Amino acid sequence: MSLSASAHSFLLPPCRPKLGSISSPHSLLRPIHTPPPALQPFLFPRHRRRRRRRGGREGGGHPSAGPTAAVGGIEGPQSVAEAASVLAAIILVHEGGHFLAATLQGIRVSKFAVGFGPVLASFVAGGVEYSLRAFPLGGFVGFPDDDPDSDVPPDDADLLKNRPVLDRILVVSAGVAANVVFAYLIVFAQVLTVGLPVQEPVPGLLVPEVRPGSAAARDGLRPGDVILGINGAPAPSVSDLVDVIKTSAGRNVAMTVAREGTKSVELSVVPDENTDGTGRIGVQLSPNYRLSKVRAKNLAQATVFASREFLGLSATVLDGLKQTFLNFSQSASKVSGPVAIIAVGAEVARSSSDGLFQFAAVINLNLAVINLLPLPALDGGSLALILVEAARGGRKIPREVEQRIMSSGILVVVMLGLFLIVRDTLNLDFIKEML
Template identity: 70%
Template structure:
């Protein structure tokens, strides 16, 4: 995709992830002989559609996710309501397979993306160095006035040396600067062969925290390791896949531990594409990992037993199984699932209203990007738990404190 504009590249990646997720639901139903009536990418008015084997395939106006439709409660359907191949009439295990297949599809897709990267260009390996890199200094900023330059490496702050690089190192530096508006902060700077001490007085921002007007990035170099045989290719792929998955799980844990702060960072497709476009400008390797992380996020967040997520639907099925197959009252199910859907819709509206806001990120490398918790939420029709749709809104959390915290 090197010839495509970065925004278009990111959009293609996001569309592919949505298609893969919905294809998981679709194939799990189709292979079991369950009736499927619709397969849609996006929501709202239909932009283009065609029909094949009694299924309507469509692209819709709002690219907030997608859905797979079932004729279970369609009054125009000619299928008898007691047909055993309607989703609602299938055993619990069959329905579990359909609901969970989207997650499985994204996990497999993430692994294949990493495998393709390993085989085609090699596995990026980071070599960390002490300190924090300063890729850019804004004109007339506090840092510029004090003499900080682009390309400098901040090795220490107020007499404390910064450890080997990583997001936590950047965060450590940002925290010191934010806490000292209007007070001198001593920075130990590495500039080529020079070792300098520069005092910077952070300007006070509108939220009364300190800013010195620099862009920050972890200080490391990337080299590539190419597999010598298929065994190494699979080994490298698994190591990278597990590393990314562990990072996503850790980010999710931190999100719930600091939810009051993380809630303000909920974003959707607009933010994802903005970040993805910047990653695409940086490198093809970044785009590979961007796609893999989105898939893993999608899978992890979706298994959470929360209303409007696939995990919420699975939780209701587990309750049904515990009740000996007796279904939960329909009205109660609708209230539970609708509450989650309303939250997602409100978040989507919030993003549309605020889509002009600056989504902050590190430019290089991709691993500096804290992209958290891409998820989906399953939409339901009023008639039943699944109604005619298993739908998915795209939601994510983007960590935006660290890039311009200084």
């Protein structure tokens, strides 16, 4: 029997992080549950180097509409190496969990592999073959149970298949447990070192982007402006401002704007008229936040901060999976493979150290959750077969049936993984420029 963290381990479903609340500056600040901007493209559907406008084509929109960055490029050899190292470490932790759970119980192990397919490099120690393989879609821990050339007697009590159900459950679930623990330790390390990002709301609405030639551009609104007031009243929420613009086509909308280098600017913006009669000015709008870092002062505080952030990231990953299954026809084409993940990881590594921490934590949690799904070739599939055996009163599933189920699952996983590698490689910017 082989336990595999297969290609699904690195297929990232689209998901939407949620903002965490922030308490008073004089009390314990609550770290935000939204990853830093450099990490957000990794948590959202793929795009082809285009900005995703908030709330429609023009006229502003809601902050939950999505990110404005995309995955499309490799950001340099050092950042690529850092991202690839994160993935390699996560695979090692996952498979190391299986390996330790088996060896600590005295269960025989024959192979420990990172990757699938042809062996690129290997060595043998303690009767175990350690190998690096060609396809970076996960890894596996192999047992003599499946090796026809093994000289271990089939009735050996230390073979995995001959161990009680509980022993096998511990081995199968240990990889997931290792990734969950590793994700928490990563967040804990972030709290103690670089700190967690905190968003503190400040007055006004931010204008991240202004479309050239739009009403906003003609009337003097610029990217980076902060709208402090509208028609003599304090700035409303994003949705309220959008409603005002929609109902003011062809009429002046007075705006008080804070601009870098000046105290404030008074503008009069006349929204253009859409075909349906509503107004538009051609901007992005978002709540205005001040980003800061919070670091724990002691281990007790670090535990509180890390636990909050860990739970927030876990909820993000689970929500992403739920949305993927609920909208599978729309989200299936937006799942990212290893190449896209490394591309985003490289961007994260280049832009922010705190983003790299959360990149690693999210990948760990994603790997853990997806591997629990009861699908062939995943840990959840192996666990499901063991639980079926337990429900049958300990009567084992025929070995041939089990092998067919797992082999078909591995074939599908490898084919899907290769497809994603090719697709994501062709979507890289420098590859598209060559074609």
